[in-house]
Amino acid sequence: MEEHVHHEREVTRGLEGVCAAETRISYVDGVNGQLYYSGYNIHDLAERVSFAEAVYLLWHDRLPTAKELAEFRSQVTATMRLPAQVIKAIELTPPSSHPMDVLRSSVSILGMFDPDAQDNGEAANRRKATRLLAEIPTIVAALHRVRKHEPVLSPDPHLDIAANFLYMLHGRAPDEPAARAMDLLLLLHADHGLNASTFAARVAASTEADMHSALTAAVGTLKGRLHGGANERVIEMLFGIGGVEMVQDYIHGMLAEGHKIMGFGHRVYKTEDPRATHLRRTSETLCQRAGQEHLYEISHRIEQTVKAAKGIYPNVDFYSATVQHALGIPKEFFTSVFAASRAAGWIAHILEQYGDNRLIRPTSKYVGQYGRELVPLAERG
Ligand SMILES: CC(C)(COP(=O)(O)OP(=O)(O)OC[C@H]1O[C@@H](n2cnc3c(N)ncnc32)[C@H](O)[C@@H]1OP(=O)(O)O)[C@@H](O)C(=O)NCCC(=O)NCCS
Structure with missing residues (x-):
């Protein structure tokens, strides 16, 4: 009988309490019920800064100046339009498919059409970050239009991310309270420590896979009913x-x-x-x-x-x-709206992971058998 030594420690089921990364992006204080984005308490940010400002904060570790915010907003709006091939792909999805499946696949397809597809450098990743943040809400809205047999709308350059999403979804610009509520919803979902989908994104990024691959993993992970579902x-x-x-x-x-x-x-x-x-x-x-x-x-x-x-x-x-x-969003789209917001956090974490990377590769405790006798195929009953 072979002797086997186990070096693994006890399994922490669900990795509860395991600290797997350092981060400057957000902090969830579960005991006191507080959430911080880059040091700012969520109660101070909510209704006082826009989603776009919060994204800038998560990506740069500081709030933008008015000029920086205006530039960031116009960059986002300018890249909200989807490549025609991606719209075509959305049109080809089976009507019975869940919007999260379409979103997951569309993010993956976007990766192949991204102008920086072959470049995993810092500058290219910053460009991809802005594009992905802009494109995800458009995918969600476009899918809704396709499913209703209505024309897919291009973004309105005068509207911010939240209002643009509602405009592209419903075909009319939202009124002020609706736009404000949408913006708040996006702000509140933007990041949340090392949650399951963010962890998935960081694991993929830690292999030096590209940003679209990491986002695809994150969207798939968010889908489950124990998380964003x-x-x-x-x-x-x-x-x-x-x-x-x-x-x-x-x-x-x-x-x-x-x-x-x-x-x-x-x-x-x-x-x-x-x-x-x-x-x-x-x-x-x-x-x-x-x-x-x-x-x-x-x-x-x-x-x-x-x-x-x-x-x-x-x-x-x-x-x-x-x-x-x-806000008139159909229920099957709820989780993809969550994804449109959480993309901000996923991207922040992917950039942070790339910035100080080490492959994330835990171990497992083997509880199977040893020394089994191999029976040739022809003799297996
Ligand atoms: C979020 C969630 C997955 C966390 O899971 P977890 O940390 O593994 O916690 P557990 O599932 O082990 O729950 C701990 C205890 O609370 C109970 N509990 C947790 N969430 C519960 C819920 N939504 N309804 C009823 N009981 C719940 C569990 O039954 C368990 O009770 P027990 O100790 O008597 O067996 C879990 O709370 C859940 O499934 N919630 C519903 C899904 C949801 O809203 N997800 C969105 C998360 S943002």
Whole structure:
């Protein structure tokens, strides 16, 4: 019998608490329920800086001057238009495919058409960063138009990222409150420490794969219902429950059967997710405006019921569902809107990883067998 020595330490399931990278980009203080983008508390940024300013901050570790912001905004708007081949590819996707599948594949296709496709240098990566940030919302909006058999719209150079997205989605520019809510939603989803999709992006980048490959990995990772896919399930739950008076029974029934309530709980936050504080407020305002007060009321009752029953709090996905719904975004697009925002953070982390890279390659604890006897193919029964 062969002797085998295991050098591996104990497995940390789900890598909980494992510190895998240094970062200057964002910090999630789970104990105190605080989130910082490059040192700025999210409560100070929300409603005081735009999404574009926050992206600049995440990419440069400082807020832009007015001139830098204007330049950045015009660079983004100038690159929002998609290559014709990518629109064609979107048109060819099966109507039954999920928007996250289309987004994942479109980001991958974009990589082949990128003018800097063969260049993985710092300057080229900065150019790719701006293009990707600009192109992702356009992919989401274009897919929606294609699915509705309506013409794909080009971006309006006078609108910022958030308003442009709603314009390209609906075919009309949003009013001021809608544009502001959209911008806030994008700002609040932009980065969040070493979450699963950001980790996936950093792992891909650590192999010195190109930025589009890393973003493709990130989009695929965000899709799952334990991560960005939760917001879509939240709106399904709200419609499934139907009325405030049904909430208690529904939630207690789900918990009794051992189901998780989508939009609740978090690996890091043990108290209220600070992003939920802002989204709850925005959800209330937008639901009122859209005549959807009942959805806000059901959400609020769910929050109270889950807190009382399990002591867990809503995460970013819970109130973002009603905000997106009130903005007229179809539910199957919710996670791709999350991706359009989180692209900012993914890119920041990819650039940071490239800047001080070491291959990310953990180990595993082998729990299989040893010394098995090989039976030739012809003799296997
Ligand atoms: C986010 C999430 C994946 C974190 O997972 P995690 O850190 O591995 O935590 P666990 O799944 O081990 O949960 C710890 C405990 O809280 C409970 N819990 C966590 N989230 C819950 C939820 N949404 N509904 C009900 N119970 C939940 C678990 O059942 C577990 O209870 P137990 O110790 O009695 O078994 C998890 O909270 C979840 O699945 N939430 C729903 C999906 C969601 O909203 N995802 C978006 C995240 S931003």
